[in-house]
Amino acid sequence: MVRYSVEPDPSVPHSKSRGSHLRVHFKHCREIAHHVSGMPAAKALRFLDDVMAFKSVVPFVKYTGGIGRKAQAKQSNVPGSKGRWPVKASAVVKDLLSNAVANAETKGLDPDALYVTHAQVNRAPPGRRRTYRAHGRIGKYASQPAHIEFVLSEKKKGVEKEDDAEGEAAKVKISKKQAAKKRFVKVGGGTD
Numbered sequence: 001m002v003r004y005s006v007e008p009d010p011s012v013p014h015s016k017s018r019g020s021h022l023r024v025h026f027k028h029c030r031e032i033a034h035h036v037s038g039m040p041a042a043k044a045l046r047f048l049d050d051v052m053a054f055k056s057v058v059p060f061v062k063y064t065g066g067i068g069r070k071a072q073a074k075q076s077n078v079p080g081s082k083g084r085w086p087v088k089a090s091a092v093v094k095d096l097l098s099n100a101v102a103n104a105e106t107k108g109l110d111p112d113a114l115y116v117t118h119a120q121v122n123r124a125p126p127g128r129r130r131t132y133r134a135h136g137r138i139g140k141y142a143s144q145p146a147h148i149e150f151v152l153s154e155k156k157k158g159v160e161k162e163d164d165a166e167g168e169a170a171k172v173k174i175s176k177k178q179a180a181k182k183r184f185v186k187v188g189g190g191t192d
Helices: 024-035 042-054 071-077 086-106 165-171 176-181
Strands: 014-022 114-123 125-130 136-144 146-154
Touching: 014 086, 024 042, 024 086, 024 114, 024 146, 042 086, 042 114, 086 114, 086 146
Parallel strands: none
Antiparallel strands: 014 146, 114 146, 125 136
């Protein structure tokens, strides 16, 4: 049994999926997961399809060094306008999300009511290779893989507000000034 960084409440119906030592850039996966977190699952899968088709961009918020500005990044409600289209990382994240949706269907959950409650990406140990430099030197040539995990939950249905006729009259709001006027008792002085 693998451990997740967060254990959701067993009373809430949920599904999980995770991948370890995935050979995709950690920084790309982090930005994708950050953007997708909180989205409905169907919308997140559509977004990842659009990224792979270069129709929408993944906004980069944390790892922004050397990332160019994109006009598409202004569509999403994030600070700055930096973004990229990480195709390989999007494909891997999409596979994990669709796996979590399939796990939810196996558990008998409604796939249309699912949304991403938890998305986390951690650095995995780097894959170390070497490259040959000038003057007979050797430099490091490391990949930066990632561990990714998702938890999807079902949206709770809202409770309808009870409408009672006698409660409406009692809930009429009055200002402090109006309340003071009602408390004020007029004493003598006038002729009618």
